[in-house]
Amino acid sequence: MMHHATELELQAYADNELSAAESGRIAQILKDDPEALVVFEEIKFAKSLLAVGELEATTPASRQFYWSKIERAIASKNSDIRANSLNPFKRPWLRFGLPAAAAALIILLIALLNRPSVEPPAVAGYFHEIDAPLAEEDAISFHSESAAMTIVWVDSRGY
Amino acid sequence: MTARSDYGGMLEEALVKAARDGDVDAFEELVARHKDKIFARAYSMMRNEDLATDMSQEAWIKGWQRLSQFHGDASFVTWLTRIVINLCLDELRKQKRNRADSIELLDEKSGGVERHMPVHDPNPTERLERAELRQRIDRALGQLSFEHRTVLILHEFEEMEYKEIAKRMGCSIGTVMSRLFYARRRIASLLSGLKREELR
DSSP: OOOHHHHHHHHHHHTTOSOHHHHHHHHHHHHHOHHHHHHHHHHHHHHHHHTTOOOOOOOSSOHHHHHHHHHHHHHHHHHHHHHHHHOGGGSHHHHHHHHHHHHHHHHHHHHHHTOOOSSOHHHHHHHHTOOOTTTTSSEEEEEETTTTEEEEEEOGGGO | OOOGGGGGGSOHHHHHHHHHTTOHHHHHHHHHHHHHHHHHHHHHHHOOHHHHHHHHHHHHHHHHHTGGGOOSSSOHHHHHHHHHHHHHHHHHHHHHHTSOOOHHHHTTTTTTSOSOOOOOOSOTTTTSOHHHHHHHHHHHHHTSOHHHHHHHIIIIISOOOHHHHHHHHTSOHHHHHHHHHHHHHHHHHHTTTHHHHHHO
């Protein structure tokens, strides 16, 4: 009994779907194997029958009746397209652009609200807690919020 | 705007161009010229007049919407035939999901045919009227499962290669080859009496 793969190769040979090398191999099989020849002839028989062509069929509906459904559908689709073009929210770039712009705005607001303070809180706190024990001494002090530093000049000449 | 009566004399390329520019009357002329061919392909696949009418009309509507995608690589009617084939395949898949597989499909391997057929005259049709023969072939095609019939139609009548059939039917090339083989075997079996009758 012939292997199914060989049957399919015989068919591919009949359909000109094989390479030159494969075709040569199948041609040799057909010479050597009478069973392969029977299968091949059967394939050719079916092909020759179908080569006669198809039964011609005509639409049962009249030209006008057949066309009327198509025409209605086209008119409906055309009016949809017109309506979409007049409605700005149905435009694709707006449909996707508006939500994207809203999302970008929200992200920007969140970022602004969470912006870190200019003055580093830890350093600022440290200097605010400084008591000035030298206030009654002969001293001059300078404090810079922006540079987060305090400089004290003490005149020790009095001691 | 072209007078409606003038469309009949226009070349197909001009009609397609006009239709692409939105001229519905030009499109109607294209429908009138090719509706039977598109319907025939749908009917050969669906085997039902009403469904074939619906499928072919749907193909024309899709064709109108996709006219901008038609670049003239193939003829207009070939392009539209591909659309109707795809629609029919979708519909057949839908139907298949809703019903049990046919007996023929379950029996795909055997094809319901004896393994060894007699050697046939490769040209058995010479003395038969073509129209009669076509009717008998059509009846035989009607007895195949839709998978077998479709693969035969696409290969023999639409002249598609195995690869393209596989792509359209959503299966492997091996499956296409196997279906084609058993479909041919079944057709050969169903029409094996032709030679005998021919000799009467």
